[in-house]
Amino acid sequence: MFHPLSSMDFLPQDKLRAIQTERLINIVGRAYERVELFRNRLNENGVSPLDIQSIDDIAKLPFMVKADLRDTYPFGLFASPMSDIVRLHASSGTTGKPIVVAYTQADLDVWSETVMRAFLAYGMTKGDVLQNCYGYGLFTGGLGAHQGGEALGATVLPVSTGNSARQLMLMKDFGVTAICCTPSFFLHLLDTAGEQGVDVRQLPLKIGAFGAEPWSEAMRQKIEELSGIKAYDIYGLSEIVGPGVGGECQCQNGLHIFEDHYYPEIIDPETLEVLPDGEEGELVLTTLSKQAMPIIRYRTRDITKIIPERCECGRTLRRIARISRRSDDMLIIRGVNVFPSQIETAILSIEGVAPYYEIIVTRDDNLDRMEVKVEITDALLGDDTIKTLETLQKRITAAIERIINIRVKVTLVEPRTLERFDGKAKRVKDLRKI
Ligand code: DLL
Numbered sequence: 001m002f003h004p005l006s007s008m009d010f011l012p013q014d015k016l017r018a019i020q021t022e023r024l025i026n027i028v029g030r031a032y033e034r035v036e037l038f039r040n041r042l043n044e045n046g047v048s049p050l051d052i053q054s055i056d057d058i059a060k061l062p063f064m065v066k067a068d069l070r071d072t073y074p075f076g077l078f079a080s081p082m083s084d085i086v087r088l089h090a091s092s093g094t095t096g097k098p099i100v101v102a103y104t105q106a107d108l109d110v111w112s113e114t115v116m117r118a119f120l121a122y123g124m125t126k127g128d129v130l131q132n133c134y135g136y137g138l139f140t141g142g143l144g145a146h147q148g149g150e151a152l153g154a155t156v157l158p159v160s161t162g163n164s165a166r167q168l169m170l171m172k173d174f175g176v177t178a179i180c181c182t183p184s185f186f187l188h189l190l191d192t193a194g195e196q197g198v199d200v201r202q203l204p205l206k207i208g209a210f211g212a213e214p215w216s217e218a219m220r221q222k223i224e225e226l227s228g229i230k231a232y233d234i235y236g237l238s239e240i241v242g243p244g245v246g247g248e249c250q251c252q253n254g255l256h257i258f259e260d261h262y263y264p265e266i267i268d269p270e271t272l273e274v275l276p277d278g279e280e281g282e283l284v285l286t287t288l289s290k291q292a293m294p295i296i297r298y299r300t301r302d303i304t305k306i307i308p309e310r311c312e313c314g315r316t317l318r319r320i321a322r323i324s325r326r327s328d329d330m331l332i333i334r335g336v337n338v339f340p341s342q343i344e345t346a347i348l349s350i351e352g353v354a355p356y357y358e359i360i361v362t363r364d365d366n367l368d369r370m371e372v373k374v375e376i377t378d379a380l381l382g383d384d385t386i387k388t389l390e391t392l393q394k395r396i397t398a399a400i401e402r403i404i405n406i407r408v409k410v411t412l413v414e415p416r417t418l419e420r421f422d423g424k425a426k427r428v429k430d431l432r433k434i
Contacts, residue, residue, distance in 0.1 A: 115148020
């Protein structure tokens, strides 16, 4: 559906490519001049910014990975002085420290614009009442969706996460017409509605923007059947901007990437070769216009493919298939990214535990639950007063919560009871059916 505010979605291909070329040349120049890591890496690879003459030259540039953000923590990748940076967000790193993302005012404007374009593509407009249950704070979901809703002129309710009974009350009383949250949280809200005898199909709610975690076509069908709304996918990641890197349109057949600002490529994660459209591989993204923190050829670890056919909606922006899985071990627990290495860091900081643990993830009542089994040492077993064990369990729980910001169930188990591995340890059992 064409809307004057989404005209960039419908540009002729040659115009789009011209914009991408111009922006790529600018961003590479900016990053080379201002970001040491980028400059060094280009020099090491014998690439000069002058080699970048067209968007196709992007393949000459080296990749960036999450470790680059960790190694330059906190401000090493900034290409703007702090006085021009108006917002910082942060997301999970692989160990104890988060990764940091920075925005100038111009960056925030672009971010709002792309979230707004995603919302417009769902058919949301000024006049919609949008309940935003993504988490507000350092996580990009809350404020990202918030700004996009306001840019659209919708009435935004900044409810943030949790408290489903209160969420339902507001949904009913405020005449909410659109909602954004993780798909699992929406299913949980529907469970709560059922318990309270509320039929969501009778409410004015008609559009959902769901993302921040993987979900399936089966889950979409279930959501749409139970609630009577249209459920749309929204994709993004902090390193690039937050939500709104891509989103579905009313065809519900792949997510359009806002490629005038975020340029997508698919690579083979083993050989690092760029793959042609249509082939599945790892998504690599480049921020074409980001001032504060240009991210160039970032390996997202998300596995998908670019859908080669033009979409029936008329948008010329290419689409990716829904993210099916990741090429690393990152888990998403209630929308929060968790790396097993973070849990390990937490466990190993505590005395009296052996370096053996197992992480079990389940989904009950549409809520993710995580249990961490930890082996205690023989020495501790000799001193097995219940109080000692209870204290240890509490300390481990607190250490994990400090790092991942989620409270998990910690179970202590006897020495040598967890499986040992000859090769690569398989310490995570993800039993969720998505
Ligand atoms: O989850 C940003 C976001 C917020 C997206 C709200 C959509 C809605 P991070 O916390 O950095 O940012 O997590 C990014 O989450 O690399 C994917 O693995 C996963 N992810 C995000 N959206 C989707 C989706 C936000 N629609 C990581 N489907 C990404 C599947 C998703 N996975």
